[in-house]
Amino acid sequence: MKNIGFLFDLDGVIVDTAKYHFLAWKKTANKLNINFTQEHNELLKGVSRVASLEILLGIDNVKISEEEKQQILVDKNEDYLEYIGKMTAKEILPGVIMILDFLEKNNIKYALGSASKNAPFILKKVGLYERFSAIVDGNDVSKAKPDPEVFFIGAKKINVKPEKCVVFEDAIAGIDAANAAKMISIGVGDKATLNKADYVFGSLSEISESFMEKLVEETLKK
Numbered sequence: 001m002k003n004i005g006f007l008f009d010l011d012g013v014i015v016d017t018a019k020y021h022f023l024a025w026k027k028t029a030n031k032l033n034i035n036f037t038q039e040h041n042e043l044l045k046g047v048s049r050v051a052s053l054e055i056l057l058g059i060d061n062v063k064i065s066e067e068e069k070q071q072i073l074v075d076k077n078e079d080y081l082e083y084i085g086k087m088t089a090k091e092i093l094p095g096v097i098m099i100l101d102f103l104e105k106n107n108i109k110y111a112l113g114s115a116s117k118n119a120p121f122i123l124k125k126v127g128l129y130e131r132f133s134a135i136v137d138g139n140d141v142s143k144a145k146p147d148p149e150v151f152f153i154g155a156k157k158i159n160v161k162p163e164k165c166v167v168f169e170d171a172i173a174g175i176d177a178a179n180a181a182k183m184i185s186i187g188v189g190d191k192a193t194l195n196k197a198d199y200v201f202g203s204l205s206e207i208s209e210s211f212m213e214k215l216v217e218e219t220l221k222k
Contacts, residue, residue, distance in 0.1 A: 002108050004219045005160035007151055007178075010114035012045065012170030013188050013204070015091050015126055017116075020083035025056060028076045034060045045171040048115050048144040049073055077118075084118060087125040095204030100131055102212050109133040109158040113150045113167070115141075133158050146176035151183060163222050166215060168204070172196070184219060 011017045022041045029036030040059055044052040053073060057064065064072075103110050110133060112119055117138035123129040134157035136150050143149045148162075155162045167178035170188045175197045178185035186201070187194030194200045199215075201207055 006110040024080040111154040113154040145173040148181035
């Protein structure tokens with residue numbers, strides 16, 4: 001087994017749950033008479049639920065009590081769970097299976113590093129839960145991305161040094177976290193937005209086996 005590791009964010013990398021987050025936050029915003037748009041939803045990528053609520057309230061400078069905030073977080077999560085409860089393997093993003101197959105074929109361990117507390121549930125719904133060597137989710141971390149804590153924990157769980165890890169992320173906060181951990185960062189999404197990443201692809205389907213081989217060699221040399 002090669003002593004390197006790969007770490008994956010969940011939302012926007014393995015599956016696209018951003019649309020479900022949007023629907024759930026939109027429902028919340030409507031109750032609060034906040035004009036929440038798709039553009040605002042981009043600000044919530046890779047951000048914890050608590051921090052996301054603060055961003056939402058800041059859109060129209062809405063003030064509510066701490067008790068109301070806690071109830072909103074519960075309600076929002078229940079709405080979100082209802083949406084993701086209907087997910088199937090069809091929602092795995094293109095390119096994911098090829099990459100996971102490549103890693104397994106080459107005896108390379110990989111883990112999930114997500115801010116989502118629902119990550120295990122989602123992976124089970126799409127049939128990928130058993131494939132990951134380790135899962136780090138919002139229940140395991142005390143600091144949100146861009147703090148690198150989630151990736152340090154992921155590296156530790158698969159017993160690989162941080163500098164020997166590669167991270168796949170679709171959010172600026174995630175790329176910043178990977179870079180702070182001295183890991184190789186792969187951005188998935190808009191090249192201009194994710195320009196701090198070591199490499200950027202529009203989607204995982206753009207990644208070839210030859211690039212994966214190059215990535216493995218580059219990581220082994222670090």
